Every structure is written in C-alpha cells, then in structure tokens.
Amino acid sequence: MPxxxxxxxYDGSVPEIGEHSLAKHRIIEDYVRRYIEILSANPRQSQLNLTxxxxFCGGGLYTxxxxxxxxxxxxxxxxVRETEAKIKITRRKDFKINAxxxxxxxxxxxxxxxKNEIEHSxxxxxxxxxxxxxxxxxxxxxxDIIRFIKNKGKAHxxxxxxxxxxxxxxxxxTIRKIINELSYPEVLLTFAVDSLINYLNENLAGSRSLLSLELNRSDVQELLNRKREAGWRYLIQNELYRHIQNCTNAKHYTPFFIKSPKSGRSYWLLHLSKHVRARDEMATLHWDKQNHFVHHGKSGFHALGFDPSKDILEQFNLFDFNEINRIHSVDATTEQIPKLINDDKLWNSQGVSVEDIFSRLSNNSPVTKIIACEALIKLRKYNEVTIITKDGKPKPRANAMKWEDRIILPRQTNFLSIPKKE
Ligand SMILES: C[S@@+](CC[C@H](N)C(=O)[O-])C[C@H]1O[C@@H](n2cnc3c(N)ncnc32)[C@H](O)[C@@H]1O
Structure with a gap:
C-alpha cells in the first residue's frame, strides 16, 4: 500500500506539512477548545479531568x-492550556484542567x-x-492507557x-475496546478509505491487515462484487461506514472526508463517539471549515441512502460544506421533519425531542442542530409543528432550541406548503 x-x-530535518493536514489540525484545535468549554460550562465547577x-503523534513540528x-x-x-486560562478569567474561584x-x-x-520540542517549550x-x-x-x-483512564476516575x-x-x-x-470500556471516550480516526478500496482484491482476502478490520473472505468477496456495479466506489464506502460503526460499537459518527488535492484521493476523518451531542459539535466544525471537507451524498437526513431506480452517480454528488448546501440542508430538513414524525407511531402520538430525532437520524447526514433548528423555526411559522419545552410549556417564538425541546405535529399537516425562499 503506498x-x-x-x-x-536525527539531523533535525522537519517535514513539509500538506494543506489538508493543516485543516485537520484546525479541527483538532477547535474541537478540543469546544469540548473543554462545554464540559466546564458550570460556573461553580473548579476542575475538569481529561486524558x-x-x-500517532509524529515529531511535533513542520514547515x-x-x-x-x-x-x-x-x-x-x-x-488545553489556553482554554484553561480563558475559563479561569471568568471564574471567581480557581479552575484547573487535570489533563x-x-x-x-x-x-x-x-x-x-x-521530546526535544517539549523540553524547549x-x-x-x-x-x-x-x-x-x-x-x-x-x-x-x-x-495500558485504557486502564490508566479507568483508574483516574469514573467519568473516563x-x-x-x-x-x-x-x-x-x-x-x-482496539477501537471497540476503547468505546466499550470507557464511559465518555471520543475517537478521531484518519482512515484512507480510497486506498483500502484500491487495495482490495481476492488474493488479499484473509490477510492480517484485512482481518484487523474484521473483513473476512466473504466480506471481501461481497465488496469486490460491488466493483461491477455503477457507483461502486460509493457503494463500497457506504458498506464500510456501516461496517466500521458496527464493529467499533460507536453509536454516533461523522462520515466526512478531507480533500487531499495532492494525492487526488479523499480520506475519512471519522469521529466516533457514544453521544449525539459530541457528534453534533464535530459536524458543526465541518461546516465552519467548509473548504476542506466533503461528503458523498445529499443534503438533509438519510443523506447516504440511495434510490436504486435512479441514476446512482447523480445521487452521490460531492457535497461541499458551503453556504448553498447549508440552505439546501435547511430546505431538505424542513421537508423531512414532519414526514419523519408522521411516519413514526410514537413520535406522531407523543411528539419527539430534538435529541431523539438526532439520535436516530443524524449519523449519515451533514445536518447539525443549528440547521435542524432553522428548519423547525420555519415549520413553526407555518404551523406545521408546535414546539414545547420538556416541561410542556409552549415555545411560540424562541429562536434557540434545546436538545430536550419537543416537536409535536398538529392534527392536520399540509406537508410541503412551505416556500423554500423567504
Ligand atoms: C501522519 S503522522 C502523524 C502526524 C501527527 N499526528 C500530526 O498531526 O502532527 C503518523 C505518525 O505515526 C507514526 N506511526 C506509524 N505507524 C504507527 C503505529 N502503528 N503506532 C504508532 N505510531 C505509528 C509514524 O512514525 C508517524 O510519525
């Protein structure tokens, strides 16, 4: 595999970093900052334990x-240090991150x-x-690291x-072990899916590297059979998403690619977690870093699903996280939410929380809470939904939605009566 x-x-030579790796670094930095801010939001909190x-750390310096x-x-x-200092300023008492x-x-x-870099820092x-x-x-x-985290306290x-x-x-x-044994782990995994797909062939079925991905001979054969179909690369990617999610036991993930203009191949930056809110923060960052990330699919929920009766290649468009696609995503979600609620007996009869909608539907999609809330506000304006707090109080005007807020369909719904542009 190249x-x-x-x-x-040893001579002190430093590698030149690619632009796509810099984009990945911005994601890491912003995500860690958001992660700490969210977990330290309580003004009375005096510390945060974190590992x-x-x-795959590398030497710590590039040109x-x-x-x-x-x-x-x-x-x-x-x-970590800068975010700790920022939070400290806002607190009456001391605040410390035990990282x-x-x-x-x-x-x-x-x-x-x-080591030398850190010694001089x-x-x-x-x-x-x-x-x-x-x-x-x-x-x-x-x-050993999992054991260390477990010994540190309960929250992991x-x-x-x-x-x-x-x-x-x-x-x-190993990823499954991290997810299964720890209460609050999150994994950000780089995965060169295109090179895996190029590498797949019958002779390599049973090889150690494929077995470490838990792909046995018949799995490999099934993936290879896909290579005869139109849009085979996307179909294989879709099966691999599902496979990775199942095998790692990560309830939530983001299926987005980093563009690598030099190699011409994309690779996944997969975020695997147990919590829908963590997933939402990561997806939100992808919209913020729009130029470097894509996904092969549509706007809205069910973005990776496809209709076999239609041209498959048209359905796997390259989706950039740009403003036009953000608007398409709000439109798609506006159409989808009433139908999704209507089609589910329980949701239809009792309403559903924003969190429950996301827990079931967000994995394969670029939709974030911010996008869904824009759609919900539009739906509320046209009386297609009612929004209430978790205690049942109506929210007729609020522009911010909480994860616990509940969406209720009126008895009669028009579906699609909402103009796309306002
Ligand atoms: C992509 S570079 C790391 C870049 C670094 N994460 C950054 O963003 O600055 C990958 C690093 O992983 C190391 N590596 C390769 N295979 C490894 C393995 N099985 N376990 C740990 N490190 C490995 C390589 O020596 C290399 O330094």
Whole structure:
C-alpha cells in the first residue's frame, strides 16, 4: 500500500506539512477548545479531568511555506492550556484542567524530536509527569492507557486522536475496546478509505491487515462484487461506514472526508463517539471549515441512502460544506421533519425531542442542530409543528432550541406548503 510518510530526522530535518493536514489540525484545535468549554460550562465547577491520547503523534513540528508550524502534540498542549486560562478569567474561584497526555509513535527519532520540542517549550516541567512520550505501536499500548483512564476516575473523559497514514495500523477491535470500556471516550480516526478500496482484491482476502478490520473472505468477496456495479466506489464506502460503526460499537459518527488535492484521493476523518451531542459539535466544525471537507451524498437526513431506480452517480454528488448546501440542508430538513414524525407511531402520538430525532437520524447526514433548528423555526411559522419545552410549556417564538425541546405535529399537516425562499 503506498503511503506518504512524514519524517523527523536525527539531523533535525522537519517535514513539509500538506494543506489538508493543516485543516485537520484546525479541527483538532477547535474541537478540543469546544469540548473543554462545554464540559466546564458550570460556573461553580473548579476542575475538569481529561486524558488526551495522540496515538500517532509524529515529531511535533513542520514547515509550511517557509514557516514553522506545530504538529498535533503541541497543538493539543497549547489548546488545553489556553482554554484553561480563558475559563479561569471568568471564574471567581480557581479552575484547573487535570489533563494527562499520552504521545505515542513507533519511530524512535520522531519521539526524540518531540521530546526535544517539549523540553524547549513552556511544557518542559510536565514531561514524564502529565506528559508521557511512548515509543511503540499504538495497538500494543492501548490496553495500558485504557486502564490508566479507568483508574483516574469514573467519568473516563478521554479524546483519542488516531492519525494513521493509511487504514491498517489500528484494528477495529482496539477501537471497540476503547468505546466499550470507557464511559465518555471520543475517537478521531484518519482512515484512507480510497486506498483500502484500491487495495482490495481476492488474493488479499484473509490477510492480517484485512482481518484487523474484521473483513473476512466473504466480506471481501461481497465488496469486490460491488466493483461491477455503477457507483461502486460509493457503494463500497457506504458498506464500510456501516461496517466500521458496527464493529467499533460507536453509536454516533461523522462520515466526512478531507480533500487531499495532492494525492487526488479523499480520506475519512471519522469521529466516533457514544453521544449525539459530541457528534453534533464535530459536524458543526465541518461546516465552519467548509473548504476542506466533503461528503458523498445529499443534503438533509438519510443523506447516504440511495434510490436504486435512479441514476446512482447523480445521487452521490460531492457535497461541499458551503453556504448553498447549508440552505439546501435547511430546505431538505424542513421537508423531512414532519414526514419523519408522521411516519413514526410514537413520535406522531407523543411528539419527539430534538435529541431523539438526532439520535436516530443524524449519523449519515451533514445536518447539525443549528440547521435542524432553522428548519423547525420555519415549520413553526407555518404551523406545521408546535414546539414545547420538556416541561410542556409552549415555545411560540424562541429562536434557540434545546436538545430536550419537543416537536409535536398538529392534527392536520399540509406537508410541503412551505416556500423554500423567504
Ligand atoms: C501522519 S503522522 C502523524 C502526524 C501527527 N499526528 C500530526 O498531526 O502532527 C503518523 C505518525 O505515526 C507514526 N506511526 C506509524 N505507524 C504507527 C503505529 N502503528 N503506532 C504508532 N505510531 C505509528 C509514524 O512514525 C508517524 O510519525
């Protein structure tokens, strides 16, 4: 499998970073900041326990257009410290983030380079204490790290950044162990799905790397059979999403791609979690970083579903996270929500919370709570839905929706009576 490698040399040489990797770094930085802000929102809270694992950490420094830029470990360290300082200013009492960092890389020169970077940074004093640099393969270190997180307390708040080069360095079994054994883990996994699809062939069925993805001979054969159908690449991607979600036991995920203009291939930046709200935060960030992310599908819920009677290639459009598609997503969601509620006996009779709609429908879609709320406000204006609080109080005018708010269909609904443009 061809891989492009970043190398940090003993001679101090630093790799040049690609633009798509910078976009990934912005996601990591923004996500960690949002994560901490949300989990520290209670003004009386004086601390937050957290473990951050960078399982494929690299040397911590790059060049980009003749400038020096940090790698993921330094970004993580700085974001945690800066966010802690920002929150501290707003608190009467002290506020502290008890963060432990594990930086793992199989290449000794990369670990040495990173150690040197940290020794010359403001984090020097934490090396060997809250910051641990470990030489080795992530797979072989994961069990000890999971044990460490469990011993730290009950909440198990943990973020795993698994930035592998291709698709074969992490087994799905290890991710399942993280998801199953910890209460609040989140995993951000880089997965070069196109190179996996190109690599798939009959002779490799049964190979160790495919078995680590829990693809046995008959799974591989089924995927290969798809290669004879129109739109086969998208069909295989769709099956792989489902496969990864099932095997990792992650209830929620975002199925979005990072564009890699140089290699011409896209790869997934999969966010796997147990909580719909975590998933929503990650999806919201993709809209914010619109230029670098795509998904192969439609707007609205059920975005990855397809109608076999129609041209399959037309249904798997490249979906950019741009303003036009945001408007399409609001329109699609406005049409879908009343029908979805109407078609479900329980939802139709008792109403449904925003959270329940998302828990069931958001995985395969670019829809976020912000988009769905825009749609709900439109629907309310045209009397297609009523919105109430969890205690049953009507919300006839509020523009902000809570996850617990409930959507109720009126007895008579018109469906599609709403103008697209207002
Ligand atoms: C894409 S680079 C990491 C970039 C880094 N996350 C960043 O954003 O700055 C991948 C790194 O993973 C390391 N690596 C490759 N296979 C590994 C494995 N099985 N376990 C741990 N590290 C591995 C490589 O040596 C390389 O430094």
């Amino acid at each position: 891989k492009k490698h970043y190398e940090w040399g 951050i694992v960078d399982g 980009f257009k003749n400038e020096v830029v940090p790698g993921s470990p330094l970004i993580l360290l700085r974001t 432990d960092f594990f930086f793992i890389d199989e290449a000794l020169p990369h670990c040495n380079f990173l 403001e984090f020097k004093g934490e090396l060997g204490k809250s910051i641990k640099i470990i030489v080795g393969q992530f797979e072989t270190k994961a069990t 708040r943990s973020l795993f950044f698994l930035d592998q080069y291709g698709w074969s360095d992490i087994s799905l079994g």
